[in-house]
Amino acid sequence: MSEAIRLEGVHKSFDELEVLKGIDLTVEDHQVVCLIGASGSGKSTLLRCINLLEQVDEGRIWVHGEDITARGVDQNEIRRRVGIVFQSFNLFPHMTVRRNVSLAPIKVLKHARSAAEANAEDLLARFGLADKAADYPDRLSGGQQQRVAIVRALAMDPDVLLLDEITSALDPELVAEVLDVIRELAGQGMTMVIATHEMHFARDVSNRVCFLDGGRILEEGPPDRMFSDPTNERTKRFLDRIIAAGRM
């Protein structure tokens, strides 16, 4: 297996607040890595750094061997290889679903409009959204919108997909349909880094789980061991609280 993503000593601060305090992480191709931890532990910032939506202050990040934190790197080129899906969907409200999905392939990959739209329709159909292509996002349920956002990221044919708490803004009954999509992608060998509060899902889908706390990865390992036998005291306490809250 070759290495999809590697982070070394990544630090990131917003003004006085240091959010990431030295993160080392390696993700192999076709692996699914889940990031768990309380809100504010740095999960989202970590993902945004890998997509270059945030610039790291210190440390380096490689995507398939290329140092994306180097000077003069083509950010747009990196971003089209590293897809990201957000908690709040962020679909473009003034475009149809079809246009949301085909916009970047047309503008960035310079695909012909007809080909890009045909591809968008195919992808939408694969995820049960064939009849939504002509609708505007505000006509869709939250779960459907999030699935469209995933399809939109997939339309760029990324090497790696980053998922930033993609079910946190959804009503409970809509969570499953979105997680099913991710399971399917994992089954197809998509390399993914997933920040999530869904512990069952993390346990099911991931090859490895990382527990973030205060901007550091305190513990990582295979999901079975992480959830049944965490060694770090803080990991234990975090998981105990999750269990007490009935989330696992």
Added chain:
Amino acid sequence: MTRSPRRFSLKEEGAKGVLIATVSTLVVIGLIVYLAVSSPYWSEFKDQFLNRQVFAESFPEILRAFRRNIFYFLTAEPVILAFALLLAVMRSSRGPVFFPLRLLSTIYVDLFRGIPTVLVVFALGFGVPALRIPGLPVDGWFWGWIALILSYSAYVAEVYRAGIESVHPSQTAASRALGLSRLQSLGSVVIPQAIRRVIPPLMNDFISLQKDTALIAFVSAFSVEAFLRAQRASEAAFNFTPLVGAAICFLIITIPMTRFTDWLLERQRRRRMAGGSV
């Protein structure tokens, strides 16, 4: 927040409401008319401002001259929309490289928003032709027209900028994350949403531009638009009625535009209430 016109909709208040509204309107209008008509100078006023004969003689010409105002308006507006968008995009640019662009557009907007439009019209309308620069038009109306464009572009640029800033940063993040460049993201994602939101305030600026086309009268003796035509008719007849005629010309255009703007605003408000995106 402004109260919605819907609240005053008579439909919801039933027949009794309609009756009350009719009676109170009649009373108020009746009172105003009574006060005017009962004034000892009413007949002189009526003769000076509402003279039927003078109106009949002057109005057709004024209406014909008003076509020039419409021409000024219709030709200036597209130029303003394009130029102002350029100014707004320059001002919304990011990064130290673009500092000169931001500075230039900020100075421009500050300057032209700060000077009364009538002064800009005078300065250009009299100033530029006086320079007699070869190759440049010497018609006052042309420079008055340019002055309106320069002045209104500053206002419209600010409207655009407010619209651009009202689009949530997550929209930019989402488009940049897909690999779109800053300019592509602005052009495909931010500006289309911004424009939708600022159409009503833009309409207000159009309405005022439509009125301000009359300012060109001050710098042009040859391109006779409605106000100048009315003024001349008024001087010839020793009567103010032609000016009332010119006012009517402007109202024919501006009242429907105002109502349309209100309708747009109301529709936008309803959509926001319904939770949909605008």
